[in-house]
Amino acid sequence: METIVILGGGAGGLELATRLGDTLGAGKRARVLLVDRNPGHFWKPLLHTVASGKCDPRVEELSFPAQAMEHDFEFIQGEVLCMDRAHQTITLAPRKHSGSDGVCRTIAYDKLVLALGAVTNFYNVPGAADHALTLDSVDDAETFRRRFIDACIKAGEQKTQVDVVIVGGGATGVELAAELSNSARALAAYRVHTLNPETDIRISVIERGQHLLPQLHPQQANRAARQLRSLGIDVLTGTAVAQVTADAVIDAAGIAHRADLTLWAAGVEAPQLCATFGLAVNNLRQIVVDSSLCSTNDSQIYALGDCASYVCPIKGAAPPRAQVAHQQAMFLADLLSRRSGTPRPDFRYHDYGSLVSLGPQTAVGVLTGAVTGKSIRVGGATASLLYQLLYQKHLLNLHGTARVITQALVDWLRAKIVPPVKLY
The missing domain is CATH 3.50.50.60 (FAD/NAD(P)-binding domain)
Structure with a gap:
């Protein structure tokens, strides 16, 4: 079977692995493999709630092995060291757990998707x-x-x-x-x-x-x-x-x-690893991709999310936002599921707006219609509710309706018995 390897289990990478597992993996049409250095997934837009103590990451983190078992893909925990494009392999660092033999691991791929996210850009400011x-x-x-x-x-x-x-x-x-x-x-x-x-x-x-x-x-x-x-x-x-x-x-x-x-929190850029693959990158080390999110100099490698540089012919460069990664994951899930020889569609990014939380009860933002393209400004409690629903939508894409409803009930009950912030 064809092996599709996805590097990075962020918002886009995990959703892509889940969708491909449900289609190609469940149908035994391809082997879908997700690689990440961490054992679990946490939605990056909520990291500020961890920093403030509002959210306990041990409760909200999603286990990669559990998700892999439920959605017919494989998970390997490991740090990516390098890529051999000529032989279509990636090399992972030795396992860190006790009893490791200290030997690097090699994974072969037929198609590779880079979903490595982004890191902080300090813009060379001294100190x-x-x-x-x-x-x-x-x-x-x-x-x-x-x-x-x-x-x-x-x-x-x-x-x-x-x-x-x-x-x-x-x-x-x-x-x-x-x-x-x-x-x-x-x-x-x-x-x-x-x-x-x-x-x-x-x-x-x-x-x-x-x-x-x-x-x-x-x-x-x-x-x-x-x-x-x-x-x-x-x-x-x-x-x-x-x-x-x-x-x-x-x-x-x-x-x-x-x-x-x-x-x-002044800006982001792609990880240093992206510049070591021999692929075309921009000044932020993002992988330059074409309209099919394929690397411009390797037809077997794709990139999505914050580590990819996609420039829409109409709207310009896609911003480093979760909704971009989500749309690109949906696009690649469809593209990689197609039979070989079928025409490749073009990715088009649709900006549905932006919401920013200003505390527990208020937020501001703008919503953009998918058809009309008109923008509506929202604020206050309404915007706050819509902001909370963004995370629920992310969970819905990964788990389905029944589990999301159950988890929402558990979270509501937990909020009744624990302090509003972590105290230690």
Whole structure:
């Protein structure tokens, strides 16, 4: 049978593996293999909730082996070292568990799909990579959460304050700032720390552009800024970062913004691994693909999501967003399921809008009609509900209706008996 290997179990990679497993794998038409360095999947747009303590990743993480068993694909946990395009193989690092013989593993493929996601882009700002934390993974988010709690406890003991600086006013930075403000209040209510969350914990968002959330209308961006300020968060727009030190973020005007914790959320790029495959890449190391999401210099290799550079002839470059990865996964699931010799369709990205959470009860965003193309601005509780449904839609694509309804009930019951944030 043909072997289709998917590297990366993010939003796009896991959905593609699930769909191909349900069609090709279940019908014994192909061997579908998913490779990821982690044992489970966590939806990356929710990493800010892990960093703030609102979400416990151990509860929300989806097991790759369990998903593979239920949807007729295979899973191998491993770190990709290199690719041999001439022999159509990839090499994985030796297993890390005890008893490993230390030998690299080789996997052959007939078709390869790169779904490696993205990592933080520090834009060569001095000190940023050394002193700023990121939200590239669950481990990164948990590190930030623990360091925030430790900083609050230490400041309470020393009668000082905690300064958190978030660089980047996009969705990740804005959502983290709002959730972190609420978490600081919850932690104080449970007496995890003795600080006054209104005066002793200062959160700042630094954005280079003139507005937060550049993907939204300026009116909505201003609404988001007002909401953050109402939570006591400092919003600094039109401010470029020149340097990051261990205890400060220094802007282009030479002003030092004190920082016990610095979180960098100012942009992304493809992982360094993408530049080692010998494939055409852009300045962000993204794999350049054609209208069928196929690499421009290897017809057996495809790429999707944040690690792919797809330029729509009408709308331009597809942004690094979850809805792009979802649409590309659906497209490739259909394309790779077709019999050989059938014409290849062209991928077309449809922007259905964007939603940004501003805390538990409010959000802002825009919805775009699939047929009319008209945009509708939404906000408040309605936008917040729609935002919550985005994650449910992702789960629906992976599990089906019955399981999603059951999981929603479990989550509702769990919320009744556990604190709103992790306390340790």
